[in-house]
Amino acid sequence: MERLDGSSAVPARYRGGIVALGNFDGFHKGHQAVVGRAVSRARAEERPVLVATFDPHPVRHFKPDLPPFRLTTLDQRERLFAAAGADAMLVFRFNAELAAVDARDFVTDHLASRIGAAGVVTGEDFTFGKGRGGNVQVLKLLGQANRLSVDAVAPVYEGDEPVSSSGIREALGEGDCETAARLLTRPFAIEGVVEHGDKRGRELGYPTANLPLGNYLRPRFGVYAVRGRLEDGSVLDGVANLGTRPMFDEKELLEPHFFDFDGDLYGRTIEVSLIHFLRDEQVFDGLDALTAQIGRDAEAARARLAAVPPLA
Numbered sequence: 001m002e003r004l005d006g007s008s009a010v011p012a013r014y015r016g017g018i019v020a021l022g023n024f025d026g027f028h029k030g031h032q033a034v035v036g037r038a039v040s041r042a043r044a045e046e047r048p049v050l051v052a053t054f055d056p057h058p059v060r061h062f063k064p065d066l067p068p069f070r071l072t073t074l075d076q077r078e079r080l081f082a083a084a085g086a087d088a089m090l091v092f093r094f095n096a097e098l099a100a101v102d103a104r105d106f107v108t109d110h111l112a113s114r115i116g117a118a119g120v121v122t123g124e125d126f127t128f129g130k131g132r133g134g135n136v137q138v139l140k141l142l143g144q145a146n147r148l149s150v151d152a153v154a155p156v157y158e159g160d161e162p163v164s165s166s167g168i169r170e171a172l173g174e175g176d177c178e179t180a181a182r183l184l185t186r187p188f189a190i191e192g193v194v195e196h197g198d199k200r201g202r203e204l205g206y207p208t209a210n211l212p213l214g215n216y217l218r219p220r221f222g223v224y225a226v227r228g229r230l231e232d233g234s235v236l237d238g239v240a241n242l243g244t245r246p247m248f249d250e251k252e253l254l255e256p257h258f259f260d261f262d263g264d265l266y267g268r269t270i271e272v273s274l275i276h277f278l279r280d281e282q283v284f285d286g287l288d289a290l291t292a293q294i295g296r297d298a299e300a301a302r303a304r305l306a307a308v309p310p311l312a
Contacts, residue, residue, distance in 0.1 A: 001082035003074075006052060006092035007089035008114065014088055015116030022122055023165075024053045026071035027080045028184050030123065030156040032161045037153050037159075037263050038121040039085040047118060051081040051091040061094050070215045071165060071184075076191055076271075090115065104142060104242075105132025112146040116146045119149040158183060175220035175277035185228070186312065187273035190216050194265040206294050208255040209273060218252065225276040225301035226256050227311055231269055235311050236261050239294075239301035240272065243281045257294075259302065273311060276304045 004010055010017075020038035024031045034241045035051055042049040055074055059066065060092070072080070078089050092098060092110075107130050111117050120143065128134040134142075136152045143150040155162035163183050171179040172188055181187045192211040209228075240256035253295030256272050278300055284290040 001078055001086065002088040002194075003078060004050070004088050004090045006096075006110065006114075010088075010090070010115050012048070013136045014050055016118045017050050017087070017115075018042040018045070018119045018121060019090070019111065019115060019117045020049070020051045020121050021111075022053070022126055022183050023050065023057060024077060024081075025057055026165045026168055026184060027077060028163050028165065028168060029083075029158075029299070030153075032084060032185065034121055034123055034153045035081065035086065036086045037151055037286075038119075041119060041121065041151065043085075045118075047242045048087045049085060050088045050090045050117075051084075051086045052092060053077060054092045054094045056094055058094050058099070059098075061099060067214070067218070068215045069169060069217050071188065071217055073191060073215075074261050076189070100130055103129030103138050105129075105144040107139065107148070108146055109164070112148055115163070117148055119151065121151040121153060124152045124154055152189055166198065169217055172217060172219040172274075175222060177219075177224070177274045177276055181275075189229075189271045189273040191269065191271040192254075193267060193269050196266055206291075206298070207262075208257045209270060211254040211256070211270070213242075213252050213254060219274060220277060220280075222276045222280040223278045223297050225278060225304040227273045227275055227305065228256055228258055229271045229273070229311065230265075237302065237305045238272075239278070239298045240274075241281070242274070258296070259298070260273060275308055276301075278304075 018038045018041050022031060022034055022036045022280060039049050074091065081089050111120060122136065124136055126136060140150045161167065168180050168183050177187060190213065192214060194209045195212060219242060222238050224242060226238050226240045228238060236258040238256045238258040240254055242254045244252055254272055278297055284293060
């Protein structure tokens with residue numbers, strides 16, 4: 001899997017490819033349908049598959065003061081796209097320059113000229129270009145003029161509602177990990193480099209790995225049953241506090257304690273999946289009460305995780 005810069009011409013080996021085009025933050029069921037269509041077309045026509053995404057999210061450019069809302073990092077998306085069958089990930093850096101490109105120039109200069117795409121697959125609700133002046137109908141008209149075929153994929157529904165990133169964010173805000181996982185087809189996961197902390201968890205008998213939340217969406221603060229994946233692919237069950245540790249400080253962290261593990265994780269990249277929400281954060285009457293509750297949380301997490309299939 002190769003990561004390409006959307007502002008530059010793609011290598012010759014990827015020209016004439018089929019491009020799945022969208023934001024794809026979260027890479028949920030609807031996004032997977034778009035990429036799946038692109039992969040099917042490309043395989044049938046013996047062409048390469050490129051998945052184009054935007055970073056930062058266009059909303060962040062226009063509304064820089066919004067609270068964090070990301071569901072995936074570029075690294076996570078790259079792995080997900082590769083698993084879906086893509087040959088390369090194309091990253092459009094969304095800045096003032098790209099925001100000023102109108103729909104016609106985006107198709108002619110970027111898709112047709114720089115990428116040399118033979119076809120584009122996107123969702124029916126995709127918009128693009130300056131002032132969101134382009135939609136699927138515009139894309140098809142401009143595609144005809146540039147010998148660029150266009151496929152539009154209908155939304156995927158769960159019940160009466162289309163699967164959407166906003167719906168997943170809402171579920172996570174309520175601590176509903178199960179609904180988020182169903183829409184994503186996997187648990188929501190936060191990835192980062194383990195930082196040194198104040199060793200408070202170790203003093204309480206429950207050492208934790210401190211992960212900054214960065215630009216990720218803030219799910220409901222509280223205690224979760226979690227699964228962590230290490231760089232070597234090994235998976236660890238655990239319990240984690242996500243939030244500000246109201247008894248100690250206000251720094252937002254994800255702090256997993258992994259069961260039956262005593263290795264050194266400092267400076268290592270880990271990915272922690274939120275499996276089930278256990279309880280809200282709370283203040284206790286001293287460290288003894290806190291330690292006792294952590295023990296109960298750990299037992300509850302073990303019981304919950306025993307009934308959940310392992311991570312794929």
